[in-house]
Amino acid sequence: MPSWQNFQPFLVIGLALGGVYALSGVGMVVLYRATGVLNLSFGAVGAMGALIAWQAINSWGLPQGIAWLICVAFAAVLTTLYGLVFGAALAKRDPVVKAVATLGLALILLGVMDLLWTTSGGASRSLTLPTDSSGFQISSLTVDWTQVISLGLGVALTFFTAIFLRVTRLGTAMRAMANDREITAMLGVPVTRVLAAAWFGCGVLAGVAGLLLADLVALDATTLTFLVISSLAAALIGQLRSIAVTFIAAIVIGVVDSMITPINSITNYRDMTPFVLAVIALLVLSGRSTVSLERGGI
Amino acid sequence: MSKHVPLLGRSIAVLAVTIGAIAAVVFSTSGGVASAHKVVARTASSTSSCGPKPGHKATGKPIPVGAIDTKVPGTDFSDIENMEGAYFACVNANGGVKGHPIKLYALTEQITPASVSADAKKLVQTDHVVAVSGSSSIIECSVDYKYWQQQGYKVIADGIAPECYSTPNYADANMGPRFSSDGAAQYVESIPGVKKIVFDQSNVPGTAYNEGGIPPIAKLKGLPVQADTDNVPISNGDSVAERLVQEAGSTGAVVLNFTPPEALIILQAAQKLGIAANVKAWACSTPCDTDFLASSLGSVWNNKLFVNAELTPPDPTHTPTMNLYEAILKQYGKDVSGGIGSFSQMGFVDGEILVHALNNVKGAYTKKAVNKAIENVHQFNTGMLCAPWTYGPYKLHIANHIDYTVTPNNGKMVIKQGCTKISAADPLMEAYYKAIGQ
Numbered sequence: 001m002p003s004w005q006n007f008q009p010f011l012v013i014g015l016a017l018g019g020v021y022a023l024s025g026v027g028m029v030v031l032y033r034a035t036g037v038l039n040l041s042f043g044a045v046g047a048m049g050a051l052i053a054w055q056a057i058n059s060w061g062l063p064q065g066i067a068w069l070i071c072v073a074f075a076a077v078l079t080t081l082y083g084l085v086f087g088a089a090l091a092k093r094d095p096v097v098k099a100v101a102t103l104g105l106a107l108i109l110l111g112v113m114d115l116l117w118t119t120s121g122g123a124s125r126s127l128t129l130p131t132d133s134s135g136f137q138i139s140s141l142t143v144d145w146t147q148v149i150s151l152g153l154g155v156a157l158t159f160f161t162a163i164f165l166r167v168t169r170l171g172t173a174m175r176a177m178a179n180d181r182e183i184t185a186m187l188g189v190p191v192t193r194v195l196a197a198a199w200f201g202c203g204v205l206a207g208v209a210g211l212l213l214a215d216l217v218a219l220d221a222t223t224l225t226f227l228v229i230s231s232l233a234a235a236l237i238g239q240l241r242s243i244a245v246t247f248i249a250a251i252v253i254g255v256v257d258s259m260i261t262p263i264n265s266i267t268n269y270r271d272m273t274p275f276v277l278a279v280i281a282l283l284v285l286s287g288r289s290t291v292s293l294e295r296g297g298i
Numbered sequence: 299m300s301k302h303v304p305l306l307g308r309s310i311a312v313l314a315v316t317i318g319a320i321a322a323v324v325f326s327t328s329g330g331v332a333s334a335h336k337v338v339a340r341t342a343s344s345t346s347s348c349g350p351k352p353g354h355k356a357t358g359k360p361i362p363v364g365a366i367d368t369k370v371p372g373t374d375f376s377d378i379e380n381m382e383g384a385y386f387a388c389v390n391a392n393g394g395v396k397g398h399p400i401k402l403y404a405l406t407e408q409i410t411p412a413s414v415s416a417d418a419k420k421l422v423q424t425d426h427v428v429a430v431s432g433s434s435s436i437i438e439c440s441v442d443y444k445y446w447q448q449q450g451y452k453v454i455a456d457g458i459a460p461e462c463y464s465t466p467n468y469a470d471a472n473m474g475p476r477f478s479s480d481g482a483a484q485y486v487e488s489i490p491g492v493k494k495i496v497f498d499q500s501n502v503p504g505t506a507y508n509e510g511g512i513p514p515i516a517k518l519k520g521l522p523v524q525a526d527t528d529n530v531p532i533s534n535g536d537s538v539a540e541r542l543v544q545e546a547g548s549t550g551a552v553v554l555n556f557t558p559p560e561a562l563i564i565l566q567a568a569q570k571l572g573i574a575a576n577v578k579a580w581a582c583s584t585p586c587d588t589d590f591l592a593s594s595l596g597s598v599w600n601n602k603l604f605v606n607a608e609l610t611p612p613d614p615t616h617t618p619t620m621n622l623y624e625a626i627l628k629q630y631g632k633d634v635s636g637g638i639g640s641f642s643q644m645g646f647v648d649g650e651i652l653v654h655a656l657n658n659v660k661g662a663y664t665k666k667a668v669n670k671a672i673e674n675v676h677q678f679n680t681g682m683l684c685a686p687w688t689y690g691p692y693k694l695h696i697a698n699h700i701d702y703t704v705t706p707n708n709g710k711m712v713i714k715q716g717c718t719k720i721s722a723a724d725p726l727m728e729a730y731y732k733a734i735g736q
Contacts, residue, residue, distance in 0.1 A: 006544055009571070013536040118635045119374060124559040126594045132570045142572055215570075216536065218563040223531040230533075261537035262544060264526070268501055271529050 002262045008141050010258045016147035018254025019154030020212045024231030025238070025246040026157055027205035030165070032240045034174035034198035035087060036181075038099040039079075043228030044106035044113075045203065046210020047221050049075040051117050053211065054127050054219055064130070068211055075207030076200050083199025084192070091181070106225060113221035127214040150212050157205070158247040165243075170197055230254070233274030237281040253277055345625045347618070348385065349392025356394020360401040361656060361663045364421035365432035366414065366442075369406035373557065375434040377636045378456050379404040381645025382432035382652075384630035389649075395656040398663065403427060411441045418442040422449055428668040431652040432645055434458070436502075439468055450665065452672040452689060454651050456644040460507045464726070469695035471647040471680075471687070472608045472640075475499075477696060477720050477727065478583035479555045480511040481606035484721055485703045485714075486551035486581045487519050493578075494522050496546040498538070498564075499555035501527035508555055511724030518723050530556070535563035536571060543573045551579040558591050565595060565603065574598050584608045588639050592706040599706045604714055607702040609643045609682050611713055619681025647682045651689075654678050684717035688734070696720075696730040 024042055031039050049071035056067035082105055090098050117125065135144035165171035173194045176184040185191045209231075213224055230253050238246030253274050260270040346352035363386075365379040383402045390399035403425045405417045414437055421427045430446065431454040439455065439462035446453050446467045455462055457470040463477075473481070479497065486492055495516050497509055509525045516523045524545055528538050542552045542564070554561050561582055568574040579602065586605045595603070612620055623646045627634060634642050655671040656663070677686040684700035703715035722728040 002544065009540045010537055013534070013540065017534060017536075119557075119559055124562040124588070124590050124594060126562060126566050128566070128570065144570065146570075217533060218531070218535060218559065220531060220559050220563075223533060226531075227533060257534055258537045261534065262541045267541070268527060268529055271533065 006262060007259060010261055011255060012141060012143055012147060014255035014258030015251065016150040016254070017216060017258060018251035019151035020209050020216060021227075021230045021234055021254050022154035022247045022250035023150075023157055023205055023212070024209045024228065025234035025250045026154075026161055026243050027202045027209070028231060028235045029238055029240055029243055029246050030161055030174070031198050031202040032235070033165075033178040035083065035177070035195055036091075036095055036098065037083075037087060037102065038095065038232075038235075038240070039102045039202060040099055040228065040232070041079075041082070041102040041106040041109065042202070042206050042209070042231065044109040044221075044225040045075045045079055046206040046208075046213065047224035048078075048109050048113055048210075049207045050127055050210040050214035050219055050224065051113060051125070051221065054125050054214075055117075057127075058125075071211055072204055072207035075210060076203035079203025079206060080196055080200045083202075084196055087195060087199060088192070106228075110221055110225050117221065119220070125219045127211070127219045129211070129215045132215065146212070146215055150216060153208070153212075154247060154250065158243055162243050170194065174198055230257075230274045233278035236278050239285060249277065249281070345388045345622065345629050346392055347622055348388040348626060349390070349394060350396075351393030353391075354393050356390045356397055356399040358394065358396070358398035359663075360399050361395060361429075361668075362401050362403060362425055362427045363429045363431055363652065364403045364405070364425060364427035365430065366405045366407055366417050366421075366435055366438050367433065368409060368435040368438075370408050373409075373436065375456070375641060376404075376406050377634050377639075377641040378434045378645040378648070379406075379432040380633040380635075381627070381631060381642040382649040383645075384626050384634060385646055385649030385653075387630040388626045389653055395653060398656075400653070400656070402432070404432070407435055407438065409436050411437060414438050414441045415445070418445050422451075428663055428665045429652060429655075429672060430454070432456075432648040434641075434644070439465070443467060450669055452669045454648050454672065454689075456641075456648065459504060463696050464694045466691075466693050466695075469689045469697045471644045471651070471683070471698060472584065473696060473698045473701065473720065475504075475508045475555050475583055476511055477699065477724070478606045478608055478701070479508055479553060480515055480720050480724050480727070481701050481703070481718070482553045482555075482581035482583050482604065483512045483515050483523075484718070485604050485606065486553060486579045487516060487521055489551065489579050491549060491578055492521065492551045494524070494546060494550035495553055496524045496526065496542055496550055497553045497555070498526040498528060498542055500530040500557070500560060502530070511726065512553070514723040514725065515721050518721070530560050532560050532563045535567035539564050539567035539571060539573065543568065543576045546577040548576060548578070550577050551581060552577055553581045553583075554586070555583045557585050558588050561586050562591055562594055565591075565599065569596055569598055574602060579604060581605065584640055587611070587704055587711055588636075589710055590639075592711045593709040595706050597708060600708065601705055601714070603706055605704050605711065607640075607704045607711070607713075608698055609640055609647070610684070611702060611704055611711055612638050612643070617681055623682070643682055647680045647687075650680050650682075651675060651678060651687060690734065692730075692733045694726070694730055694733060696727065699727065699730065 052074055053067040053071035056062040056070050129146050131145035173189045234246050234250035237249035257270050257273040367375040367379045369376045386400040386402050407414045430451050434456035439459040443461040443465045453468045455468050455470050456472045457474045462468045497512050505527050513523045546552050581604045583606050587607045655675050659667050659671045673689050675689040679686045687697050699720045700717050704711040705714040720727050722731050
């Protein structure tokens, strides 16, 4: 078993990864609350945005900043387009149908990425951010600015989203939509505009998360597409309602996954972290809701 | 519902236009898929030397040949059969084999044993192939080796699974993950001051076989070996890199056996965390030998990462064979998406060996005659390997067992060590050397 000193770098790595999972998880929860859609294409959209950014830097010779903006803009536009067209068309269908439709988009994007950015012949790519090369020391531990930004964005997003949903008119409209779309529309809320805002916000987060994960994990279509599982687990632990719980769950998933890595006897089981934590949380939460129902009945 | 129909149609159109526009932009640039082909433009060498009658198309009865390659997202070996197909196209356009064109039935498989088995039967029973050449699959050797034995085929492959090297009916242009990892470990243990080897590979079937040669090789110098596995795709490269560096320590060396994208995740994480220099050396089996990887890594890896290379590196080598390979790739290799690299080189070597064997067939191109000719290939100079290549009537085949070591040098892989024989300390190598009388 490694010493605590040896564990410290893994804690920092896990916090950074957890921060990005939180970005994605919170984005999924907000979208679900506003539209009732569990967006399983979140990872694929971010992955494609990141690959386009790589293309922009390496083939088109664009500055990094412009490439990042292209990544975020692509993710935002594609997600908004999907939301306005398919989201509206599927608005009255079951949540499962809506979720599977987003899975369809993810698979289409995965196929397109495999075609355009092939990995055959040993092709491999990477996207590094300038914040990787600078950082600071805490004792013997090196922390780079990408890690700080990842965690910081997760915290900031959770905080501001919570305020946004409570305080602003748009946030209130989103919460109202989550309760009853038709009544909200009858009250004069511009439903299409609110939906577009929710999808747009989700797309922006997908783009940002895609960029950060391409740097922190890998610029690989399959890897980034399926990293959404960790965020999805966090969102499920938050019962697709609580932003704060989703944030905490995402951080815990990132940290546990990372801290298990140096323990050789269980290191190969670390990919199970999101599933195990989600199952435990759902079992505990379902037990609690049963109790509360019974109490209500009494 | 009726309202949804035009809406759905419109939505599909919008998404199609969006994705189409992205595809058009990507394809219209030198990046993405196109970038692979750009690098072959540096030679104007002629392809006419690939056949006996330059400019004369072969018109005889086609010689049917089969190949089965793995092709799934993330693991795609189809460049090997595609390059072999390009080589055959060149031969066919320049006289063929004694006037016969070669027809390649190139199949791909998705790592499904039942379909791999069915593919082999299709090649034999439906396509009536007289030879199997250019196969490269995660599981094909394990699934089909008995079938090829029963049917009397002497397969020319680019192997991965143990059966590709340990059975009588396969001989490979490459040396595969085990012996390539041996080569990488052999190199790092020769570096002064290395006192431990940490070997890490993807957690897939066959890990015990792949790592089996390293402990006896390390034992020659009294070095301890720690063998790890990691699930792929790697979802947390930073943690993996940190663990490997901690395990190896300042006097250790890390040897990786992963596909290029996975190896890149670990190496880049080590670079980003600033821990690449915390170990004595890094090494990698053959898959890392790509300029894609070299160009993605920074200069910190120059003379720090050592990659075992089973085939002659194309860059500094401008031999007639290498020029022909590049010219064929340029003229006929439109389906070879990875361009210059180990995979297309393997396909080229497979094609060379088979054409050499076919030219030695006397009489009709029957299955029996062709496979006897393949088995009789002896000391054939491919121009792509360190040593001449022999099939032979052996119980096991490690036909490619002498290799290079390369290192990144500002975006390119360059030779660090010339041809070096894989150590007989690996018991399987020892058995092969005994079989061939060395």
